[in-house]
Amino acid sequence: MTVPPPSQAADAAVWQAFRTALLARVRRRVPEPADAEDIVQAVIERLILRGGAVEDPQRLPAWLSRVTANAVADHWRRVGRIRRRTAPVDPAAVSVAADTDPDLGRQAMADCLMPLMDTLPPTDRRALMLADGEGRSQAAVAAELGVGLSGAKSRIQRARRRLADRIEACCAVERDARGSVTGFAAPCCDGGGR
Secondary structure, three states: OOOOOHHHHHHHHHHHHHHHHHHHHHHOOOOOHHHHHHHHHHHHHHHHHHHHHOOOHHHHHHHHHHHHHHHHHHHHHHHHHHHHHHOOOOOOOOEEEOOOOHHHHHHHHHHHHHHHHOOOOHHHHHHHHHHHHOOOOHHHHHHHHOOOHHHHHHHHHHHHHHHHHHHHHHOEEEEOOOOOEEEEEOHHHHOOOO
16 A cells, blocks of 8 residues: 655545535535535536636635535426426325415415425525515614625525525426416425425
């Protein structure tokens, strides 16, 4: 057995520490270990292939953060497409059209949103509960969270986008020509899995 030169051993230790931290970050958003491993591999591959294109080394952490967030979002979109293709919506599943019974539709969607909100990171969940659940202004949310107004606005919008991505991955959403939601089927909220 040959011992690698000190620089190779140090490089290996740095790569292992980076990979471990990246995996922990991805696992907070993707609970399935195999899926998280796949995402980490994709991020590392992209770093190796395109990381040199980042001209300013100071921007590399932000670039990696964006690549990781995109890889996680791509995963959830892919999961949603696979579910919609492989698991047709069961007529017994919750199916609501906006023009039939608006109160029933709102209640069914609320019943579906809470389990999906529980999958959000705690900071996102708190921002959404304050802004949308309790109807507080963005300024009140900023004060409650101890962040600036622009930070609160960003956090709320980011949380809404993450929740929307989870809804799209879980539910079959019907939209009209303008993109407004007109109905949905939510088999994942009926015990059909997320």
